[in-house]
Amino acid sequence: MSYFTWQDKFDTGIDDVDREHRILADLISQLHDAFASGKGETAIGPVLEVLIEYTDYHFKREEALMDQYGYPETSAHKAEHDSLKAKVYDIRNRYESGEGSAIGNELLAFLHFWLYFHILDVDMAFRDFFIAKGVAKANP
Numbered sequence: 001m002s003y004f005t006w007q008d009k010f011d012t013g014i015d016d017v018d019r020e021h022r023i024l025a026d027l028i029s030q031l032h033d034a035f036a037s038g039k040g041e042t043a044i045g046p047v048l049e050v051l052i053e054y055t056d057y058h059f060k061r062e063e064a065l066m067d068q069y070g071y072p073e074t075s076a077h078k079a080e081h082d083s084l085k086a087k088v089y090d091i092r093n094r095y096e097s098g099e100g101s102a103i104g105n106e107l108l109a110f111l112h113f114w115l116y117f118h119i120l121d122v123d124m125a126f127r128d129f130f131i132a133k134g135v136a137k138a139n140p
């Protein structure tokens with residue numbers, strides 16, 4: 001069974017955003033599986049690189065959408081993205097300076113927090129706004 005099982009409550013109703021969130025959830029599951037199989041340390045590096053690139057791409061797209069439609073909470077949402085990005089960079093730097101698998105559990109806990117808290121709280125907050133704009137589906 002997958003470490004992170006997608007549930008309907010994670011759907012924002014914005015197709016592109018939901019597709020990208022599912023890819024992030026899949027990356028987290030891959031990382032968890034690597035740890036469960038004892039390959040955690042060698043798996044962290046490549047997953048972190050993909051995660052950093054994908055996060056950057058995904059956050060830019062969400063931010064472009066918020067800018068395009070004039071979402072009133074855009075700057076607070078961007079600040080949340082910046083702090084998530086800073087945390088991923090911090091974990092990457094520590095991994096590169098040799099902390100290795102010691103950061104594994106912290107990384108998984110952080111990513112789990114990100115998906116649960118950021119998607120359910122911060123991203124979900126823009127759902128009604130984007131439904132009203134005709135961008136999000138009311139019943140995804």
Ligand SMILES: [Fe+2]
Nearest residue numbers: 062118122123
């Ligand atoms: Fe977001």
